[in-house]
Amino acid sequence: xxxxxxxxxxxxxxxxxxxxxxxxxxxxxxxxxxxxxxxxxxxxxxxxxxxxxxxxxxxxxxxxxxxxxxxxxxxxxxxxxxxxxxxxxxxxxxxxxxxxxxxx
Amino acid sequence: xxxxxxxxxxxxxxxxxxxxxxxxxxxxxxxxxxxxxxxxxxxxxxxxxxxxxxxxxxxxxxxxxxxxxxxxxxxxxxxxxxxxxxxxxxxxxxxxxxxxxxxxxxxxxxxxxxxxxxxxxxxxxxxxxxxxxxxxxxxxxxxxxxxxxxxxxxxxxxxxxxxxxxxxxxxxxxxxxxxxxxxxxxxxxxxxxxxxxxxxxxxxxxxx
Numbered sequence: 001x002x003x004x005x006x007x008x009x010x011x012x013x014x015x016x017x018x019x020x021x022x023x024x025x026x027x028x029x030x031x032x033x034x035x036x037x038x039x040x041x042x043x044x045x046x047x048x049x050x051x052x053x054x055x056x057x058x059x060x061x062x063x064x065x066x067x068x069x070x071x072x073x074x075x076x077x078x079x080x081x082x083x084x085x086x087x088x089x090x091x092x093x094x095x096x097x098x099x100x101x102x103x104x
Numbered sequence: 105x106x107x108x109x110x111x112x113x114x115x116x117x118x119x120x121x122x123x124x125x126x127x128x129x130x131x132x133x134x135x136x137x138x139x140x141x142x143x144x145x146x147x148x149x150x151x152x153x154x155x156x157x158x159x160x161x162x163x164x165x166x167x168x169x170x171x172x173x174x175x176x177x178x179x180x181x182x183x184x185x186x187x188x189x190x191x192x193x194x195x196x197x198x199x200x201x202x203x204x205x206x207x208x209x210x211x212x213x214x215x216x217x218x219x220x221x222x223x224x225x226x227x228x229x230x231x232x233x234x235x236x237x238x239x240x241x242x243x244x245x246x247x248x249x250x251x252x253x254x255x256x257x258x259x260x261x262x263x264x265x266x267x268x269x270x271x272x273x274x275x276x277x278x279x280x281x282x283x284x285x286x287x288x289x290x291x292x293x294x295x296x297x298x299x300x301x302x303x304x305x306x307x308x309x310x311x312x
Contacts, residue, residue: 047307077136093151
């Protein structure tokens, strides 16, 4: 079956691209910290940015979440969970750092 | 893009009939809901860690106890295991010989176990430096967050072993296929959590 083989090759390529991109992004993040390419705050921002991009790469190439119509429900669930996470994490950090500041 | 692409998260199989496809879709969406709630648990432990980061009470500090080498090695091992699991899913989807599916699952299991060995070694090194969970708020939150991911990986390894036995005993039937797809989602999800861990915990701690 040539069509099945073609599909398998295409899927293998998808995983390989994802793996390569993930390795590059990981390498960049570790490299930025190892060689201290900029000030501490900039490096931390860079690491968080690279981490976010890498998460998107994993969702796209390993979990096959696309912007296509059929995977809309899964994507919506990711975005809703992200909203919950952002609200709870940022809320926790703001309240407790504020409390910490007032207790000083 | 074929018609079966993107019905559910992860690699989509070509199903012989619509009923099997609907069943797979429901099963995997349910598991996806669980994974997202698991993500919320991890996120809150991340928040706790962020708050506790400076509560070292004169004890070990992040830059004192973390090492960049083992963290990088663990990351590469986990990334590679995600890739090999992808190859296992592809082997299953396209009806490759059973030993190829078992082979890739075996490689993934070996990488998962290697990751666990390195992580436990890290924890033991930290214990030897006096960095135990009881020492400070920072270390309590660290040992709530990072070993929880390790525990998930350990559960994933157990599941991989069970999966390999199921493939041998039952062959690749509909139920086994759904289980392999679920395990795939779980394994790729753990890799995504690890991105957060090495960025927020290890790399942030090592920035001077």
